[in-house]
Amino acid sequence: MADYALSLSLIALAAGLLGLGWNRIAGRPESRFRAVGRVLLVVVVSILLVGVATYHLSKSRSFQFAGELVQRVETNEKVVALTFDDGPTPGYTEEVLQTLAEHGARATFYLTGRECEENPELLDVVVASGNELGNHTYSHRRLYFVPEKTVAAEVEQTDAIFRAAGYEAPTTFRMPGCKRLLTTPLYLDRTGRTTVVWDLEPDSIAGIADNADAIVEYVGDGVRPGSIVLMHVMYEGRQPTRDALPRILDRLSAQGYRFVTVSELLAMQ
Template sequence: MKKIIKTILITTFCLFISFIGFYKFINSTKYQAAGTIINKVNTTQKIVALTFDDGPNEKTDEILNILDEKNIKATFYLIGEQIRLHPEEAKKIVAAGHDIGNHSYSHTRMVFKSPQFVAEEIEKTNSLIREASFSGEITFRPPYGKKFLSLPLFLAKNNIKTIMWTLDPLQSLQSTASAQEIAELVIKKAEPGSIVLIHPWYGDKNNSRDAIAKIIDGLQSNGYQIVTVKELLK
């Protein structure tokens, strides 16, 4: 009997450790099963990329005005379905000279998905990005940062880079953090080559949107230049 209990305990422990390892792997910002993944660029130059996930939606003008006022180019990881709903907003982002990336079509967690599902999500969104007149290289950011096998294999086969992030202020702050708190954290933690993740699109993300100008001011006064992901990768 003792032996059975011991076996059950050891098996449970091993399963638990495997599950933690698996969870860490699918959420890693540094590793994936195949292809190129980047969460930071090795450089001594004081350059940082600001990346905006999700969207576009009716907040586009507000966000573009902030960037225009500060004369900054950012990188937008757009959702295909949102581009389909707001094609003019996507065009405005491209026309303003920002960098565009693919953030999937339906913003579904892309773990245990068929190769066909993955291909459709990425190809449909790339087509919509092209329809918005973007002509540069399209990199990919996985929804919720999650990836396992089919996604990295498709990206590797099609030579598409996975761009993760170095710094997501809302990972260490409460979702109710003020714009000032968000900006202070980014300004304090940013390093040469950092990629900053911001979610500026939704009603409950007002503070992130309001933090953009403060982040730009703070980084610039610390001597940082804000660049797009494309420029950072150079």
């Protein structure tokens, strides 16, 4: 939101200065040629700034035009929700479930409908494990500049796949790449779905992502009561995150944290 406000302020400032025109401010006469050029410049600068502002807004973790958006829950209780995006993926999903079970922890899996269809037995295993499912669209497409019916299809098809596998609980939503503008928030608002993002994402930070020690330290140092942690433990290339997971569970437990699902965390609001 700060990015958006800053960009809008810049637009207003630039448009104001250019609109007034330096010559006019300085009290000098201005040719028609220069006046037309100035208007064109205002238009181009405004379009560029609106583009920059829209880009920042489309991936904001703290602002969305409509619908409930949760980045972290305000609580005094030492609880944290671990969330895993994408998958299920053969090999890695079982490994992650086993790690969670060994630590007596539950997490929330934001799965895609397509990967569930490709790996139905893995979806069954996740459902049977008692962990929570979240909706991460059917095809993992970026849901901005798309009509609302596309958003609805992506979300509802995925929920239908979860239901067919026996998962009955309502699902929260997380959009791929955190991308959305208007139609997705409007759809989510209309259908009463909560958008869940995160306050910690260790495996997308350069200098941390490729080092399990750094990932553990980043999460251990950065966690706060009510934090939501995003990790991509089911990506083939995310071995450092998989190596870090059992150590994160140990470290946060030692720090007095309890692991809850997203819906359990939301219930504490």
